[in-house]
Amino acid sequence: MGIAADIIVLIVTAFFCGLLMQRFRQPLILGYLLTGVILGPYTGGLTVTEIHDIELLAEIGVALLLFALGLEFSLKDLQPVKHIALIGTPIQILLTIGLGLAIGRLSGWDWRISIWFGALISLSSTMVILKTLMNQGWLGTLSSKVMIGMLIVQDLAVVPMMIILPQLNDPAAGLGTLGLAAGKAALFLVTMLLFGNKLLPILLRSIARLGSRELFLLAVTAIALGVGYATYLAGLSFAFGAFIAGMVLNESDYGHQALSDIIPLRDLFGLLFFASVGMLLDPRFLLNNLGQVLLLVLLVSVGKGVIFAGLAKIFRYGNVVPLAVGLGLFQIGEFSFVLARIGVGSESISKEFYNLILTAAVLSMVLTPIFSAQTGRLYALKKRWFRHEPLESINLPQEALRNHVIIAGGGRVGFLVAMVLNRLDTSFVIVELDQNRVEEAREAGYPVVYGDGSHELVQEALAMDKASLLVVTTPGIVVAQAIIRNALKVNSRVRVVARLADPAFLDVFKELGVRDLVYPEFEAGLEITRQALLHLHIPAPEIDRQTEAMRQQLLTPGLAESGEYRTLGQMRAAEQYFDLQWFHVGAGTSLVDKSIGEAEIRKTTGASVVGIIRAEKLIPNPDAGFRFHDGDLVAIIGSVEAREGFHRFVERREQDGAEVAVSA
Numbered sequence: 305m306g307i308a309a310d311i312i313v314l315i316v317t318a319f320f321c322g323l324l325m326q327r328f329r330q331p332l333i334l335g336y337l338l339t340g341v342i343l344g345p346y347t348g349g350l351t352v353t354e355i356h357d358i359e360l361l362a363e364i365g366v367a368l369l370l371f372a373l374g375l376e377f378s379l380k381d382l383q384p385v386k387h388i389a390l391i392g393t394p395i396q397i398l399l400t401i402g403l404g405l406a407i408g409r410l411s412g413w414d415w416r417i418s419i420w421f422g423a424l425i426s427l428s429s430t431m432v433i434l435k436t437l438m439n440q441g442w443l444g445t446l447s448s449k450v451m452i453g454m455l456i457v458q459d460l461a462v463v464p465m466m467i468i469l470p471q472l473n474d475p476a477a478g479l480g481t482l483g484l485a486a487g488k489a490a491l492f493l494v495t496m497l498l499f500g501n502k503l504l505p506i507l508l509r510s511i512a513r514l515g516s517r518e519l520f521l522l523a524v525t526a527i528a529l530g531v532g533y534a535t536y537l538a539g540l541s542f543a544f545g546a547f548i549a550g551m552v553l554n555e556s557d558y559g560h561q562a563l564s565d566i567i568p569l570r571d572l573f574g575l576l577f578f579a580s581v582g583m584l585l586d587p588r589f590l591l592n593n594l595g596q597v598l599l600l601v602l603l604v605s606v607g608k609g610v611i612f613a614g615l616a617k618i619f620r621y622g623n624v625v626p627l628a629v630g631l632g633l634f635q636i637g638e639f640s641f642v643l644a645r646i647g648v649g650s651e652s653i654s655k656e657f658y659n660l661i662l663t664a665a666v667l668s669m670v671l672t673p674i675f676s677a678q679t680g681r682l683y684a685l686k687k688r689w690f691r692h693e694p695l696e697s698i699n700l701p702q703e704a705l706r707n708h709v710i711i712a713g714g715g716r717v718g719f720l721v722a723m724v725l726n727r728l729d730t731s732f733v734i735v736e737l738d739q740n741r742v743e744e745a746r747e748a749g750y751p752v753v754y755g756d757g758s759h760e761l762v763q764e765a766l767a768m769d770k771a772s773l774l775v776v777t778t779p780g781i782v783v784a785q786a787i788i789r790n791a792l793k794v795n796s797r798v799r800v801v802a803r804l805a806d807p808a809f810l811d812v813f814k815e816l817g818v819r820d821l822v823y824p825e826f827e828a829g830l831e832i833t834r835q836a837l838l839h840l841h842i843p844a845p846e847i848d849r850q851t852e853a854m855r856q857q858l859l860t861p862g863l864a865e866s867g868e869y870r871t872l873g874q875m876r877a878a879e880q881y882f883d884l885q886w887f888h889v890g891a892g893t894s895l896v897d898k899s900i901g902e903a904e905i906r907k908t909t910g911a912s913v914v915g916i917i918r919a920e921k922l923i924p925n926p927d928a929g930f931r932f933h934d935g936d937l938v939a940i941i942g943s944v945e946a947r948e949g950f951h952r953f954v955e956r957r958e959q960d961g962a963e964v965a966v967s968a
Contacts, residue, residue, distance in 0.1 A: 393461070712777065
């Protein structure tokens, strides 16, 4: 079967290698690289016969990778971290190229090889970092945003590198060639922006109107590969054209649909690319050059880590961010494979040098999750040595905070909590590490502290030892765990309500003694179920029975199962079925120990009492002889005037009771 048999063997082997990597919580691309090693010519056994054909198909994978990158690229993604991403990343690339030059000269390499080496190690792995951040629960933190912003700019830098680096073979002639290539690239960019920006969206719009999903996918693929091939015929990079096509389509109304359709195709051809890279990895080369490879990985990892951490510090990111960035971005990335393949094709670098880079890159990728996981431990150690970090607080009250609520995380959820607490005139303070969210809190007039909520100095500013409640809204388990653990050390009496991003993290919260957890997806599912059943005209009691059965079945016993929480759930369910309001019967209310009939509520106000919640139990339709107790929650229905009348009735009874108490 030739190439068809090779592809079948590749995909089946990649599937099992991918399962293995998933089992060990490693990025799937390492499984694809392992597939290439297993089926490559250096390991014996089952071997792919048409390696050159696989490499040709892998070029499509590179083009689709860059096309998808163009579709995903948006300046909005860089907005929160624009300074370090747009200014810091080019500085990092230049510094890393300088590091590569230094290592190359010490190793006795030619200056051209040294520059190639510096360029190759200057890129970090977007795929490995994203997978690592997801597994560790760091996505959404300021550290992750800094890393992703820098990675986006690094990925964009691949395009000019693909044009510039091959010209180093003949610098004298290369200047003219480079100028010609730059002119062609500029002409192509202008053409795409002027014509492609108008024609390609019109083409996709016309295809979309036909209503064929398959034809739309074919059109997207044709645009990606067709534009890439046109740039190749013009003497530019095939992948460069695909990237520009993706950027143009990103601005159209069909960019998101094009990206969602192309991703499976990109991943499939990406598999072929990484497998073809793995086929060039020689295990015997690794064993024979183990010392050199390990030394290279050590120098590159330490050098890049210091560069990234230093830049984060220079751009005024404090607390855990420099450490997290340094331990996250030290590896050599997947686009380095793309550059290295171009280097081999243009005879700029040798196969032996390619093997050296490839082996070091794979080893650095494997080490990334291990080193990145040490961020929390190393940061805790750093805090013991250095206790003086800048702290910014905004709108904090003049009087000392006491019995207040601390909201860890000023995102959408935290901001909503703050809004309600502000309306209730309840003392609170937000702690946030994202400067944009800090500015939003400042504009809203909310008290906020800029910093890491787990830091000792930050917790002192929050008056954690005097707080009555800690609300943790951040979804990142690592961040939430650190905040809660350190808060309980300072104040063991503080109550904690936390957001559960994934039920897999439930054991972590249990170990901390936190039982008041809210799983947003589950609560949304229950509410959607209630609404759907109401539209199907299912009786209200049956809806309540079914949703409560779901809660008992699916909700782990330790998850927000306090009596107060169940009471709120019952009240919320009842409000779905009736136009009612709830009132609390306090100790000073004259309704206490009076029956519904004696209070003459309906006669006086026009409202009807339809339910009472007492001792965490709902009592529906109480009769006229039912007596109110202190602490009852009373549900009434009626017109707006009737409900307002009941409210005035209760207030009047409270005032009458207070006057009697004063006169006595």
